[in-house]
Amino acid sequence: MKLPEAVAAYVAYKQSLGMRFATEARTLKSFYRMLGNIDIREVDADRVYAFLAGNGPITAFWHRKLSALRSFYRFAIARGYTTSSPLPLTVPKEPRTFVPYIYSREEMKRLLAATADRERCNLSSLTCRTLLLLLYGTGLRIGEAVGLNLADVDLDSGILCIRESKFYRTRLVPTGPDLTSVLAQYAAERNKWPPLNPDVAFLLTKRGQRLSRAGAEQAFKHLRDRAQVRRDDSARYQPRLHDLRHTYTVTRLVSWYREGADVQRLLPQLATYLGHVHIAATQHYLTMTPELLRQASLRFERYARGGDNHA
Structure with missing residues (x-):
C-alpha cells in the first residue's frame, strides 16, 4: 500500500471515532509529502530521521512528530500494511520546555504602529491591527480568531462565540468595551465587502477571502521585523503570533x-x-x-x- 493511502486510512479511522485529529493529520500529511508516493514498506530509518529533525536540533516538536508516527505505525502493522516500524528504537531526551515570548507594552505599541505600512501584504492595515488587538485582548488561539464568522461576533453584548475549538468545545469569550469598539470599527469597514452571510468569515484578506492561519503568521513575521521585535536568548524561534x-x-x-x-x-x-x-x-x-x-x-x-x- 502506498504511504498516502495508509495515512488516509488511519486518519479516517481516528475521525470515525469522533476525534478531530487535525494536528496529527497535518503532521502525517507533511510526512508523506516529504517522502513522496512511495510504498509504506519502503520507508526507512534515514527518511524518518530526515522528517523528524533534518539537520536541526532535537525539539519538543520533534517528539510530537515522533508520537504521531508511532501511533500511525501501530495502526499500519495491525492492519497488515507493513510488517515493521522504521522508527528509532532509542529516543533522545526531550528538551526543556520552550519558554514563550511575553511582549512588553512598548513592543505592542511598535507592532501596532507597524500595521500602518501594509502595501506589500495580503492584509489591510485595519485587518492586521484588529487581529493583533483581538489576540492580545482575549488570548484566543490563532485558529480560533481566523475561524470567527460574522455570526460569532456579538458587538451588542461584547461576546465572541468560539465554536468547537481545539478540543471540540464551544465557549463564549467577553471582549470588554475597548476591544468591542475596535471590533465594531473593523466590522463597519468589513461589512462594505461582500459576502455578508452570517456564516462567512469575520476577518478577511484584501481579496475578500477568509484569513488563514498561515497568512496571519506570515503577515506577523513582516510586522515583527518592521517593528524590530526580537528575542536575544538561545530560543530557537523568534517571537510568534501565538x-x-x-x-x-x-x-x-x-x-x-x-x-x-x-x-x-x-x-x-x-x-x-x-x-x-x-x-x-x-x-x-x-x-x-x-x-x-x-x-x-x-x-x-x-x-x-x-x-x-x-x-
Whole structure:
C-alpha cells in the first residue's frame, strides 16, 4: 500500500471515532509529502530521521512528530500494511520546555504602529491591527480568531462565540468595551465587502477571502521585523503570533497577583476562558516567567509574615 493511502486510512479511522485529529493529520500529511508516493514498506530509518529533525536540533516538536508516527505505525502493522516500524528504537531526551515570548507594552505599541505600512501584504492595515488587538485582548488561539464568522461576533453584548475549538468545545469569550469598539470599527469597514452571510468569515484578506492561519503568521513575521521585535536568548524561534496568547495569560495572572486576588481559586475560570481542558495547562503559566515567579515569591513572603494567605 502506498504511504498516502495508509495515512488516509488511519486518519479516517481516528475521525470515525469522533476525534478531530487535525494536528496529527497535518503532521502525517507533511510526512508523506516529504517522502513522496512511495510504498509504506519502503520507508526507512534515514527518511524518518530526515522528517523528524533534518539537520536541526532535537525539539519538543520533534517528539510530537515522533508520537504521531508511532501511533500511525501501530495502526499500519495491525492492519497488515507493513510488517515493521522504521522508527528509532532509542529516543533522545526531550528538551526543556520552550519558554514563550511575553511582549512588553512598548513592543505592542511598535507592532501596532507597524500595521500602518501594509502595501506589500495580503492584509489591510485595519485587518492586521484588529487581529493583533483581538489576540492580545482575549488570548484566543490563532485558529480560533481566523475561524470567527460574522455570526460569532456579538458587538451588542461584547461576546465572541468560539465554536468547537481545539478540543471540540464551544465557549463564549467577553471582549470588554475597548476591544468591542475596535471590533465594531473593523466590522463597519468589513461589512462594505461582500459576502455578508452570517456564516462567512469575520476577518478577511484584501481579496475578500477568509484569513488563514498561515497568512496571519506570515503577515506577523513582516510586522515583527518592521517593528524590530526580537528575542536575544538561545530560543530557537523568534517571537510568534501565538505568543500573544501567552502574553494575555501572563498579564492576567500578574495583574491578579498585584491585586491580591486568590489566584488558585481563579485558575479554573481562566482555564475555561482560554479553552483549556485540563487546569494543569493553565497552572503551567505560574512558573513560566520571572515576573510571575517574583509575584508568587512576594505573595509567599506576605503569607510568611502573617499577611495575605492566598496561594
